[in-house]
Amino acid sequence: MARNRKTTGRAPIFSEVRRGRVFESVVEQIQNVILSGGLQAGDKLPPERVLVEMFHTSRGTLREALRIVEHKGLVEIRTGVQGGAVVKEPNSRQLHDGVALLLRRQKVSIAHVAEFREGVEGLVSGLAARRATTGDVRRLKAILEEARVGLEAATADWGSFIEVDNRLHMALASIAGNPVYEIVLRSVHDNIKRYYDELLPRTRRTMRQNYADLCAIVQSVQDHDAASARERAQAHVERFSRLMRKGQVV
Numbered sequence: 001m002a003r004n005r006k007t008t009g010r011a012p013i014f015s016e017v018r019r020g021r022v023f024e025s026v027v028e029q030i031q032n033v034i035l036s037g038g039l040q041a042g043d044k045l046p047p048e049r050v051l052v053e054m055f056h057t058s059r060g061t062l063r064e065a066l067r068i069v070e071h072k073g074l075v076e077i078r079t080g081v082q083g084g085a086v087v088k089e090p091n092s093r094q095l096h097d098g099v100a101l102l103l104r105r106q107k108v109s110i111a112h113v114a115e116f117r118e119g120v121e122g123l124v125s126g127l128a129a130r131r132a133t134t135g136d137v138r139r140l141k142a143i144l145e146e147a148r149v150g151l152e153a154a155t156a157d158w159g160s161f162i163e164v165d166n167r168l169h170m171a172l173a174s175i176a177g178n179p180v181y182e183i184v185l186r187s188v189h190d191n192i193k194r195y196y197d198e199l200l201p202r203t204r205r206t207m208r209q210n211y212a213d214l215c216a217i218v219q220s221v222q223d224h225d226a227a228s229a230r231e232r233a234q235a236h237v238e239r240f241s242r243l244m245r246k247g248q249v250v
Contacts (some may be wrong), residue, residue: 014054022057026065029055034074035085045075046083110199113192114241118234120181121169125217125233126226127176136175138220140165143168147211151204158202161210162193172221172233206243213239234248 006171033039045051051062064086069075075085130135147164150156166189173182200206213236220229 004114007012014051022055023063023065025064026055027068030065030069030074031074034069039087039091040185041087043087045087047084049152079159099187110195110241110244113188114237114244117188117237117241120185121237122230122234124173124176124178124181124185125221126230127178127181128172129221129224129226129229131177132175132221134222136171137218139223140171140175140221144173144211144215146216147214151207151211155202156207158197162196162208165210165214166190166193167216175221195244196240199246201243209239210236 007153014033031043039045042157043068046054048059055062064120064200066075066077070077070083075083075089077083119136132140143164147168150161150164169189170182170186177181213232217229217232217236220226220232
């Protein structure tokens, strides 16, 4: 839960804005203070009347600027006696939602996602192979074991298997050590799961192919063979992207 800090004694110093760019300047100043760490998650911006005086602007302009800052995911506008603009914890929700909208409006095709994933997931797997510790390999093998148990159950559950598959891909991204890859790939994976359900043949054979690919990738990571990990990850993505393209209704 976000801390509800007071701004007294540590309020950010905003400056009066020039008349030619009042709206943009208010947004920019608030954004810069938050991104530079001047305000932390849970901190409240000064009250509206104080901000109006600081920026020397109208309440209407200030409120519109705050709505833009809220839309960017930097603050939450709360109402009531304890209301105001409260700084939010950073998250990738907007990126996630943006990817979802692009996919659903078909601005991004399965072919586009496949091309992106082949390049990025190959790179991520290669980095994971270089950087994986013994503990990281144990973590990957534990996820593989969970996939194997699910696969060999009397009634293999497709949804559960795909969830485990997603966790292994995200574990590789985490091991790679670059949060940018992890954030972007999480958004992509979360938004393509429905295409797996709609377009992939939900058979035990498909699941076994997936499991075999993942085992090969993890083996390359364990061997610290970056080239092999990259090639196997690319081949894995290409195989299932090809299956999804076949499942599309033309």
